[in-house]
Amino acid sequence: MKEKVAVFRSSDLDVDWSQSELVIPFSDDIEKMLNRNKLFWIDKIEAETDETYKQVIPYILIQNPIQQFFCYQRRGNEKRLHGLWSLGIGGHVNEQDKEDINLDTFLSGAIREVFEETAIVIEKSDLKVKGVIYESESNVGRVHLGIVYLLNTNKEISQTLETELSEWGTGLQLASKKIELWSKLSIKLI
DSSP states (O other): OOOEEEEEEGGGSOOOTTSSEEEEEOOHHHHHHHHHSOOEEEEHHHHTTOTTEEEEEEEEEEEOTTSOEEEEEOOSSOGGGTTOEESEEEOOOBGGGOOSSHHHHHHHHHHHHHHHHHOOOOOGGGEEEEEEEEEOSSTTGGGEEEEEEEEEOOOOOOOOTTTSSEEEEOHHHHTTSOBOHHHHHHHTTO
C-alpha cells in the first residue's frame, strides 16, 4: 500500500514562497494559519516532486540539561541528505497521526518520530512548538514545511540505523560539522 502523507496546498498558506529561507517564530497568527487550512493526504511519491503542496514535517531538536543538542549524521531513508549532520529528528506526518486539530496531528507525528528514531517515550506536553521553517534552495526543501519543536530531556537515546553515528554538543562544538540547512534554520528559533 502506498504511503500517504499530510500536505497543505502551497497556495492556501499565507507565506511568501519566493523567499529562499523562512524562519517564522511560533505565534497566534502561525497557529491560526496551521489550524485553519485543510490538510490533504496524498501519496508520498507524488508529494516529493509536486511543489504545489508542502509536506508537513515535525522537526524536533533534542536538548539535554546542560544545553547540548543531540546531533547525528544522516543515513536512513532520505538519501538526498546522506552525510550531512542533523540536529532534528523528524519525518512525514502519516494518516495514523490524524487528530481533529492540525497542530495535534503534527504533535502526534512528532511523538511517533521521536520514538521511532530514538526509542524515547514522550507526551505531547514534553514538546514545545518553536516555529516554522522552509527553504527553497534544495529539491527536498521546496516540497516540505517544517514545524520545529524543542524537546528538553535527560533520557537516554537509543541508537537506530538513522542515529547510529551521533553525539551531543553545543552550537560551537557542532559548528565544524557539515550541518543540513534545516538544522541551521531551526537553531535560530531556540
